[in-house]
Amino acid sequence: MGLLYMSLKNYELAQRNFRDAIDQSPFEADMYYYYSLSLIGGRTFKDVDSKDVKRIEEYLNAAMGMETKCKYLMLLMAVKQEYYLANGLKIQGETPDKLYERALEYAPDGLEEITEYTALRDGETISKIKRAQGLEEEDGGGGKNAPGKEPSLNKKRIDYRTAICPECGHKGLRYNNSLLLLECPDCEFEIDESDYEPVQDGFAFAYAYEKDLYFREDEKSDVKALLDRGQREQLFKFYNEPSYPEKISKPGYSIFERIWKLALNVVLTFIIFIIFALTGVLFTDYKPFPDKTVQQELNEYADRTAKTKKLNRQERAAKYAELKQDSIASAQEKADFFANAIIIGYDDSNSDFHWGKPSENEAVITLYEGIKKEWTSLLWGTLLFLPIIIWLIVTIVKMSSISAERKRIGLTNKENLDYYKFALDMFEKRPTIKGYRSYIYHFLSDANTWVPYGDPVGTELKRNGIDEADLRGKSLFLNYYDENDSGMSLLDAVYYVVAVLEKDCVKVFKNRWETEDEQLGESDEKTAYYSKIPSASIEDGCLNIGDIQIVLPENSCNIFAYQNTDKGDKISYSQDRTSDPKEFLKALNKLITSH
Numbered sequence: 001m002g003l004l005y006m007s008l009k010n011y012e013l014a015q016r017n018f019r020d021a022i023d024q025s026p027f028e029a030d031m032y033y034y035y036s037l038s039l040i041g042g043r044t045f046k047d048v049d050s051k052d053v054k055r056i057e058e059y060l061n062a063a064m065g066m067e068t069k070c071k072y073l074m075l076l077m078a079v080k081q082e083y084y085l086a087n088g089l090k091i092q093g094e095t096p097d098k099l100y101e102r103a104l105e106y107a108p109d110g111l112e113e114i115t116e117y118t119a120l121r122d123g124e125t126i127s128k129i130k131r132a133q134g135l136e137e138e139d140g141g142g143g144k145n146a147p148g149k150e151p152s153l154n155k156k157r158i159d160y161r162t163a164i165c166p167e168c169g170h171k172g173l174r175y176n177n178s179l180l181l182l183e184c185p186d187c188e189f190e191i192d193e194s195d196y197e198p199v200q201d202g203f204a205f206a207y208a209y210e211k212d213l214y215f216r217e218d219e220k221s222d223v224k225a226l227l228d229r230g231q232r233e234q235l236f237k238f239y240n241e242p243s244y245p246e247k248i249s250k251p252g253y254s255i256f257e258r259i260w261k262l263a264l265n266v267v268l269t270f271i272i273f274i275i276f277a278l279t280g281v282l283f284t285d286y287k288p289f290p291d292k293t294v295q296q297e298l299n300e301y302a303d304r305t306a307k308t309k310k311l312n313r314q315e316r317a318a319k320y321a322e323l324k325q326d327s328i329a330s331a332q333e334k335a336d337f338f339a340n341a342i343i344i345g346y347d348d349s350n351s352d353f354h355w356g357k358p359s360e361n362e363a364v365i366t367l368y369e370g371i372k373k374e375w376t377s378l379l380w381g382t383l384l385f386l387p388i389i390i391w392l393i394v395t396i397v398k399m400s401s402i403s404a405e406r407k408r409i410g411l412t413n414k415e416n417l418d419y420y421k422f423a424l425d426m427f428e429k430r431p432t433i434k435g436y437r438s439y440i441y442h443f444l445s446d447a448n449t450w451v452p453y454g455d456p457v458g459t460e461l462k463r464n465g466i467d468e469a470d471l472r473g474k475s476l477f478l479n480y481y482d483e484n485d486s487g488m489s490l491l492d493a494v495y496y497v498v499a500v501l502e503k504d505c506v507k508v509f510k511n512r513w514e515t516e517d518e519q520l521g522e523s524d525e526k527t528a529y530y531s532k533i534p535s536a537s538i539e540d541g542c543l544n545i546g547d548i549q550i551v552l553p554e555n556s557c558n559i560f561a562y563q564n565t566d567k568g569d570k571i572s573y574s575q576d577r578t579s580d581p582k583e584f585l586k587a588l589n590k591l592i593t594s595h
Contacts, residue, residue, distance in 0.1 A: 089474070227439075345369040447572075456479070471501055
């Protein structure tokens with residue numbers, strides 16, 4: 001009767017009959033299977049209540065505990081594929097693929113019942129049922145994950161700056177105006193879009209179209225080298241190739257300027273000398289009597305006067321006394337001059353001027369030149385030579401300054417050249433952007449066999465005492481750099497969000513990882529209970545969970561994403577984590593509805 005009601009689409013009566021049949025014959029495996037079909041009731045799995053899904057699983061497992069058939073396994077596969085995977089919920093037990101592989105070991109009897117009494121929506125589920133029935137080829141519709149189809153593991157990676165043009169051999173490609181294809185700057189040869197897929201994420205790498213491994217084994221050394229923090233810091237310190245230092249010119253000595261100013265000061269000194277000589281404020285002179293004895297003077301006087309008259313004895317005595325007194329006065333005047341003046345020169349009988357004091361054998365002196373022995377003479381003498389003194393001091397200071405500057409510039413030029421050689425060496429030895437990105441990629445994954453730390457999702461779960469096996473749905477992992485930044489900021493900091501679905505609440509952890517650091521900092525945690533969340537939705541680029549808002553990164557700034565459907569990507573494939581906010585939202589809404 002139950003099958004009759006099933007054929008009439010009266011699923012409520014069918015459930016009652018199958019339930020009675022189970023009570024009467026508890027060891028009839030098919031009754032458990034048909035009761036599970038009646039609970040679905042021709043609906044899509046999206047419309048099935050979570051409690052009914054649990055009952056369906058329990059009854060199918062009970063049936064397989066007694067007997068295993070292809071249709072039991074395929075129905076359980078459809079439940080996990082269309083309810084759990086489609087809603088982003090965590091799968092307990094065997095995966096849909098594993099159940100499908102087991103189902104192929106049995107005869108495909110009764111599979112049409114599944115398609116008749118359920119509303120399947122997932123193309124892969126339908127394709128697997130058809131392949132099991134022999135209605136579709138094994139590789140048809142199965143996609144890249146179909147059994148027997150091995151994914152390609154040799155995905156190539158090319159840095160556009162060092163890529164060699166296949167046409168002319170030029171090293172270093174560039175993006176064309178459309179920013180979609182690479183082209184050679186010499187021959188303008190374009191890399192065909194069918195061969196290469198440019199990734200516009202701020203790093204401008206081009207990847208070959210072959211699938212699936214993101215990093216090849218030859219990149220392992222790059223990642224291992226970057227485990228050293230100093231290597232990571234070196235990338236930021238020497239990111240740009242240094243420019244050859246421009247040599248600083250040394251200043252020349254101002255010889256001609258100094259000579260010209262010396263001549264000017266000499267002229268000024270001479271003018272001051274003339275003024276002092278005319279005013280007598282510094283210089284003095286003395287004209288001595290002819291150097292003759294009194295008797296010689298007297299005889300000459302007698303010769304001059306003999307023509308007029310002869311002097312008597314008394315007159316001669318008076319004249320002698322007068323001449324003697326004049327000689328004494330002249331000697332006293334000369335002594336006073338020498339006592340009060342410093343001799344600087346003299347005139348001889350030929351009126352020739354000589355510097356310094358005359359010797360004892362010198363000819364007749366007609367004039368002595370000297371400097372007054374007074375305290376003011378020091379003042380006037382200083383004033384006389386002040387222009388020369390100033391010139392000398394200024395010249396010494398300026399020449400010393402020029403010498404010091406020339407020495408400083410010489411040292412600076414040497415230091416600049418030495419630093420250039422050092423910076424160039426560090427630039428050539430720095431990690432590549434490609435290697436650094438590989439390191440970041442592995443740090444963010446949970447299969448980072450090359451990186452002994454990292455895995456932000458695992459770190460956040462461990463810090464907060466959360467067992468990933470106890471979660472109700474897949475953990476959401478979003479990571480990105482600040483899309484408003486540019487240049488090295490695309491590498492130096494990574495922002496990430498981890499959201500987990502626990503039994504009664506959703507927890508969101510937000511954090512920022514400084515990529516030079518080896519550990520993750522403390523995160524900002526927020527919790528929302530399912531019973532108190534009015535709604536959850538994706539609007540305006542944000543995932544809104546009640547009062548919690550998660551900004552969704554655009555593809556241009558996303559770094560790492562778990563590929564839940566791509567088994568070939570061994571690093572990012574995960575059954576427990578997702579980077580698809582829509583998938584996470586489905587699971588969240590299911591849990592909100594159930595509460």
